[in-house]
Amino acid sequence: MLVAVLIANPDRPSITDAVLAETRAVLRTEHQPRILHGEVAAEVLVPGEPGIALALTEKLRAALAGEPLDLAVLPADAHRRKRLFLADMDSTMIEQECIDELAGTLGLKDHVAAITERAMRGEIAFEPALRERVALLKDIPVEVVDELIARHLTLTPGGRTLVQTMRAHNVHTCLVSGGFTLFTGPIAAMIGFHEHRSNVLGVAEGRLTGTVEDPIVGKAEKRASLIALRGTLGLGHVDTLAVGDGANDLDMLGEAGLGVAFRAKPAVAAAARVRVEHGDLTALLYLQGYAAAEFVG
Template sequence: MSSKLAAVLIASPSAPAVDASLLADAAAALPDGSLRVLREGVAAEIILRAGEPEAVRSALAAAIAGRPVDLAVLPAEGRRKRLLIADMDSTFIEQECIDELAEAFGLAAEIAPITQRAMRGEIAFEPALRERAALFRGRAPEAAVAQILRDRVTFTPGGRAAVATMRAAGVYAALVSGGFTSFTAPVAAHLGFDENRGNVLETEDGRLTGLLREPVLGSEAKVTALDDLLGRRGLTRADAVAIGDGANDIPMLKAAGLGVAFRAKPAVAAVADVRIDHGDLTALLYLQGYAADEIRDA
């Protein structure tokens, strides 16, 4: 028997394409649904008492074809999650911190191509990270990290509001990154996450040794972190929403009750429950049925 569904339409707040024309076309495509605007011009949902997800998706995709709008079709029950587990680089911030660190040390030409291949899933994440870390041997990180955080790191729009709104609703929020704790800790604090996890670059006398503290937090370790966070709260995987963009996020996205690929590499978008290409990080809220009057200003 088919289940109650929520079809969600999301646009960028800077290009609010969920307008009256689009809503009329969407309602005509799903005449048995109940339409609710979540944020004027930006997000709306259509609740269907029954339906087959692929049929609903196909009908809506045809109705909105060519418009800059993300589309998700989800089970209507259990949409509001109780744990957020999020990637950092190119997700909650707009940079890859390891590449910024490489730029500061004059190593961009060697490191950036490895990063891109790893994020696309062309090479395994953990050995690629060790290879890049080894190139930092002998470098002094403190001033470089401070400069990058001050001058180069920019936060993805909607991130602070998404975290603040979910935490106000009782959600536990964890930033879990394959990047480095020297970045995850200040980024998590700025965005309002409850905790952060990442990899530790080993130092000796204030200089990098080129080694990572074991165990390395890679793709499978993200799933381990997810299960640990859930277990500590008596929750199940169905209670979690995960978001990321790179190949090392795939196991985490597949394990969570709702896996969101955010402006992601093709291999990631192909396996996630939802892909967000147009919306900002407030898309996390609309997917769960939060409306504009529930969103906290961060």
């Protein structure tokens, strides 16, 4: 059995009776919808094997192309609710790119942001692009980080609820980022992740040295983190969930049982089997079959 999930932005409820009727007609299912949250999220069971899920997703997207909805057809099995969750930080769990904000303190935000965008789109290699940008940050006082976190960084809506709800259901959570421990430590604590993994910036006498320690947490390291945690916890491939937006997240998303591209760069959205473009981060809970009444935080 499969399940079709429909998700709207909480600020723009869009799942009407007409939408649900069209969904049932397109997917040829006699099952009645299960409402997860008003007109924000719903699901309906669909007969079929996992091998046709992607084709049905595309069919539903085509039929509802004019609606501001995120759509996915997934296996409705015992592994739907995941037990390990890994998330990217920049432009995923927070709404900014930390390295761009750091560069902004030197008047270099636009220059660095342009490099970041190309790296996240997969147009240039992540590791050398990171070293190039970090070199420009030399001599920034470390205390600037605390000010940026307090005044300039914002958590993506739904993120804390996502993590707290999964933790309440005994899911291990890890923030894994191509960013920096100076940021992932405080951000992980704010949101409630069990742990964080990211790059370490060189610091001497209270200032950034313009260097980053090896190994760099990029595409390969993110995937390796998922595999390592999966092994430590004794979990299978299907028990894992990952979310990200950039090219350096693709391997991690591909390795996860459920990999979600969240408001992602075009190449990432195109490659991912599941994408969220309208909903907030609670969409990842709806995809797992959680109803809003079960949310924590």
